[in-house]
Every structure is written in structure tokens, then in C-alpha cells.
Amino acid sequence: MSIVELKNVCKTYPAFRLKNISFSLEDGKITGFIGRNGAGKTTTIKSMLNLVHTDSGEISYFGMPLIGNEKEIKQRIGYSTGTASWYPRKTIREIVSVTKTFYPAWDEEAYRKYLSLFGIDENKKPIELSEGMKVKFNLLLALSHCAEILILDEPTSGLDPFSRDELLELFKILKDHGVTILFSTHITSDLERCADNIIYISRGEIRADMSRTDFLQTFGRPEESLEEVFLRLEREALS
Amino acid sequence: MNAMLKKEMRLSALILTYLFIGFGAMTLLPGYPILCGVFFITLGIYQSFLSAREANDIVYSALLPVAKRDVVKGKYEFVMLIELGGFALMAILTVLRMTIMADAVAYRANALMNANPFFLGAALFIFGLFNVIFLGGYFRTAYNLGKPFIIYTIAAFLSIGAFEAAHHFPGMQALNAFGSDHIILQITLLLAGAILYFLMTALSYRKACVNFEIIDL
Numbered sequence: 001m002s003i004v005e006l007k008n009v010c011k012t013y014p015a016f017r018l019k020n021i022s023f024s025l026e027d028g029k030i031t032g033f034i035g036r037n038g039a040g041k042t043t044t045i046k047s048m049l050n051l052v053h054t055d056s057g058e059i060s061y062f063g064m065p066l067i068g069n070e071k072e073i074k075q076r077i078g079y080s081t082g083t084a085s086w087y088p089r090k091t092i093r094e095i096v097s098v099t100k101t102f103y104p105a106w107d108e109e110a111y112r113k114y115l116s117l118f119g120i121d122e123n124k125k126p127i128e129l130s131e132g133m134k135v136k137f138n139l140l141l142a143l144s145h146c147a148e149i150l151i152l153d154e155p156t157s158g159l160d161p162f163s164r165d166e167l168l169e170l171f172k173i174l175k176d177h178g179v180t181i182l183f184s185t186h187i188t189s190d191l192e193r194c195a196d197n198i199i200y201i202s203r204g205e206i207r208a209d210m211s212r213t214d215f216l217q218t219f220g221r222p223e224e225s226l227e228e229v230f231l232r233l234e235r236e237a238l239s
Numbered sequence: 240m241n242a243m244l245k246k247e248m249r250l251s252a253l254i255l256t257y258l259f260i261g262f263g264a265m266t267l268l269p270g271y272p273i274l275c276g277v278f279f280i281t282l283g284i285y286q287s288f289l290s291a292r293e294a295n296d297i298v299y300s301a302l303l304p305v306a307k308r309d310v311v312k313g314k315y316e317f318v319m320l321i322e323l324g325g326f327a328l329m330a331i332l333t334v335l336r337m338t339i340m341a342d343a344v345a346y347r348a349n350a351l352m353n354a355n356p357f358f359l360g361a362a363l364f365i366f367g368l369f370n371v372i373f374l375g376g377y378f379r380t381a382y383n384l385g386k387p388f389i390i391y392t393i394a395a396f397l398s399i400g401a402f403e404a405a406h407h408f409p410g411m412q413a414l415n416a417f418g419s420d421h422i423i424l425q426i427t428l429l430l431a432g433a434i435l436y437f438l439m440t441a442l443s444y445r446k447a448c449v450n451f452e453i454i455d456l
Contacts, residue, residue: 046455046456049301049302050301050307051298051301051302051455051456052455052456053452053453053454053455070304070305070306070307071304071305071306072304073304074302074303074304074305075304079302085295086294086295086296086299087250087294087295087296087299088293088294089294090250090294094249094250095250097249098242098245098246098249098250099303101242101245101246102242102246102303102304102305103304
């Protein structure tokens with residue numbers, strides 16, 4: 001069952017255009033959103049969060065259009081990015097104490113559990129956290145308000161292999177708990193380890209939206225890894 | 240207190256902004272353009288906006304389960320809270336200057352603006368300018384703070400100059416009344432300032448909501 005749907009989403013910038021983006025996310029699956037830098041991944045994700053105002057198209061969650069149901073939908077989703085941190089000079093405790101007041105579904109027990117699991121010290125400030133810990137902190141916020149969908153924009157960018165491995169394992173655990181994950185990246189090897197489905201975007205257009213197995217069968221050559229397929233497709237698009 | 244205002248006060252604001260409310264005490268300075276206190280209070284608010292921008296506050300706010308207009312509302316409520324806090328301090332000190340200090344030599348010999356209801360009305364007008372020019376300007380991009388603040392600064396100091404000069408013009412001496420002199424006129428001017436403040440803030444808020452809805456973060 002799909003719980004997120006994008007239909008013909010368009011957004012035009014002076015030097016870039018997102019063209020008729022349509023895809024859906026299946027409940028309880030990890031979907032990898034791949035594309036090279038500048039392909040439109042972040043614009044698509046920001047459109048899904050209403051941070052970017054789309055020119056046309058429809059975005060819906062749980063069968064409800066995003067516009068008009070933003071409050072309710074955002075109660076049920078979580079967002080994390082590997083490229084930004086919030087309130088770098090406030091303590092985690094201060095940020096959490098304010099943030100939780102926005103979420104009636106905030107689960108203090110889950111918060112304590114993930115705080116301990118992630119090894120996050122509440123007295124630290126985001127500026128004192130490593131990049132991996134910042135991503136975990138964002139995940140902590142999302143999981144503590146019982147987000148059913150996690151939208152992750154390049155969460156593994158800038159992480160060392162060990163931290164990436166830890167995060168990917170965590171995604172698999174979350175998936176087992178029924179959380180739906182959209183995970184954008186240009187590090188395709190990460191997806192080989194955890195993604196059920198692949199959405200491939202190139203130059204503002206969706207080129208593929210299918211299961212990882214089907215993606216490799218459709219676009220891959222014998223013995224090619226996901227990364228090799230991705231690189232070849234990009235090179236072919238350039239030539 | 241709503242959650243968004245609490246967020247503004249605890250996460251987005253700098254302590255400096257609260258401390259700058261103290262500039263309302265400039266109301267007691269003799270021989271000084273006391274309306275500058277208003278500017279310093281708004282300068283404190285500006286510092287919080289700068290700090291919040293570096294903390295990715297606006298994106299964080301927009302990701303919370305609130306409508307975009309609630310983000311705007313939170314910012315306006317916070318700004319009004321600081322402004323009206325500063326105004327309350329200025330009003331108390333103005334009452335002191337109008338009553339127990341009304342005959343103090345330092346104030347009687349003051350060539351500049353006197354602390355009276357007209358001064359308070361002028362203060363509200365300048366706060367209103369801040370809300371229209373700076374706050375309204377900020378929500379056109381949600382990141383550009385410098386340009387709207389510079390425009391506001393120019394408008395604020397031109398206004399301060401005009402208010403300071405006003406009572407020197409023939410027939411307008413009543414603007415600089417001491418104690419309860421010309422109190423009806425004085426109260427009328429204070430009310431006019433209050434009406435302009437709320438009108439300017441309401442119009443700015445409505446426009447900011449529309450702008451913030453369509454900009455990309």
C-alpha cells in the first residue's frame with residue numbers, strides 16, 4: 001500500500017526544472033532516491049515537506065493532500081538531513097524540551113530508549129556532535145514523536161564508513177518496526193545494503209521507480225553493481 | 240503561551256534581546272534624544288533574527304507540525320512581546336517624569352523631546368515602522384536581514400529627527416508638554432500612535448503570511 005504519493009510535481013528555477021515528478025512510497029519499505037548532485041533530489045524532498053512551493057502537481061500522505069493538512073501530516077513524518085543542523089549552540093535538552101511540545105504523540109519512553117541507543121548526551125550542543133551524531137539526533141526527534149515516515153536527505157553524506165554502517169543497520173531495524181523510509185543519496189553502495197525500492201532521478205526527471213531487483217534487471221548488465229549501473233546510466237545520459 | 244511563541248523565546252531569541260529592553264530606561268536621560276531607546280530595543284530584536292538565521296531556525300520552524308502562517312505568527316508575537324515590554328518600561332518611567340520628577344531642573348532645561356504621552360505615541364509609531372519595514376521585509380525572503388534593517392534604520396532616525404524637531408515649530412510647543420499640561424492632546428497623540436502601531440503590525444503580518452507561503456526555503 002502506498003502512503004506517500006507525488007503526481008506530476010513541477011518546479012521551475014531559472015537554471016533548473018523539476019519535470020512531472022510522480023512516484024509513491026510503499027508502507028514499511030526503504031526506498032532509495034538516487035541521482036547525482038543537482039539532479040533534483042533535494043528539491044523534490046523539500047517539495048514533499050512544503051519547504052519549496054511547487055508550480056503544479058499533487059503531493060499526498062496517508063491519502064490526504066499535503067496542502068491543507070500540513071499540521072496533521074507533519075505530526076506523522078520525520079525529516080533528517082546530513083547537511084544542516086539546528087540551533088548549534090543550544091543543548092540537546094533545550095531543543096528537545098521545546099520541540100516535544102509540538103507533538104501530542106511524543107513518547108518520552110521511546111525518546112529515552114533511542115537517546116541511550118544512539119549514545120547521545122543531552123547536555124551536548126549540536127555544534128559538539130559529529131556529523132553522524134547530528135543525523136542520529138534528527139532521527140531521535142523523529143522517532144520520539146512516533147513518525148511513520150522518515151524522509152532523509154543524504155543522511156550518510158560526510159559520514160565515515162563505520163558511522164554509515166551503523167545508520168544503515170538502524171534503518172533496517174526501523175523498517176522492521178514498520179517505519180517507511182525515503183532515503184536520498186548519491187552513494188549508491190548504501191542502497192545495495194538496505195533499499196527495497198529505487199527511485200532514480202536525472203536532470204529533474206524520474207527515470208525509474210521500481211524494486212531494487214527490477215532496477216538491476218532492467219538497467220543492469222551481468223555482474224554490474226547498483227553503483228556501476230548508476231554511473232553508466234549517467235555517462236550515457238551525458239553522451 | 241502557545242508553543243511557537245515559547246520556541247521563539249527559548250530557542251530563537253538571544254538573551255541580548257531581553258537585556259536590550261533595558262534601553263527603555265533611556266527615557267530618564269535628560270538632554271538626550273530619548274526615542275533612540277526604541278531603536279536600541281529593535282536592534283536587540285535584530286540580533287535575535289541574525290542568530291536565528293545562523294541556527295537554521297526558519298527551516299526548523301517550518302518543519303514543525305504547524306501551518307506556515309503559525310511560523311510568521313510566532314515571530315510577530317515574539318517581536319511584539321519585546322516591543323511592548325520595552326514600551327511598558329518607557330511608559331512607567333514617563334509617568335515618573337510626568338509626576339514626581341515633573342519639576343526636576345534637568346528635565347525643565349531639556350531642549351530635546353520631553354517624556355510625555357506624545358513621546359510614547361511616537362515610540363509606538365517607530366515600533367510599527369520596524370514591524371512593517373524590517374519584519375515585513377524579512378518575510379519576503381526569510382533570509383535577507385541586512386537590507387530591511389538598513390531601510391528601517393534610515394526611516395527610524397528620520398522619524399526620531401522629525402519628532403524631536405516638531406515641538407520647535409511655532410504653535411507646536413504643546414507636543415513637549417510637562418506634567419499634565421495639554422493632557423487631552425497628549426493622550427490623543429498616544430492613542431493615534433497606538434492605533435498606527437497595531438494597524439501597521441496587522442497589515443505587515445497579513446502580507447508576511449502571504450509572502451512566506453510562497454517563498455522557497
